[in-house]
Amino acid sequence: GQNIDQPTEMTATEGAIVQINCTYQTSGFNGLFWYQQHAGEAPTFLSYNVLDGLEEKGRFSSFLSRSKGYSYLLLKELQMKDSASYLCAVRGATNKLIFGTGTLLAVQP
């Protein structure tokens, strides 16, 4: 079976750091993606990991451990505009993406 788990909701304070976790069990693994989705809008690409370790991209970093089936997205220096849903997705043996339910992040002043 295919299963991707992430917390449903998180709250954080402007200027702080937040870590959104994702665990997965999929048949085949060909990379893990993080997307950001604002309400009523399309998902937009944030990061990609295929090898173990940390990928850093400005205020956003993503980590992968394939042996543990685990990833996290780290957002630093939070801004109000970071309030959105964050989607963890695994690309399996084919090219389709299998998404988690998304984590709704609320950034408070």
Next chain:
Amino acid sequence: DTGVSQDPRHKITKRGQNVTFRCDPISEHNRLYWYRQTLGQGPEFLTYFQNEAQLEKSRLLSDRFSAERPKGSFSTLEIQRTEQGDSAMYLCASSSGAGGMEEQFFGPGTRLTVL
């Protein structure tokens, strides 16, 4: 060309009617995907094309759903005899087919409401 476009953006229909949605991918992207997203959920894969060939269909895609990509460019998704459970956001995405990271770029979606 600035991205993936979808038409219409919103569609309200009565149960039992047929609807058709269109997706125009990023130019020269040879892979095109359809996903469905309901409130509070992540997108669910429906089907995928490489050029004009439909390579994979989800078991979610009942025989009321059909998708085409006749010339390997734009794609259409048709839902026949719509049901209230079909109400969702239908997202189209495209990718280059180059392998590696091969990010999927999403369109703005078509929001379907079945009354």
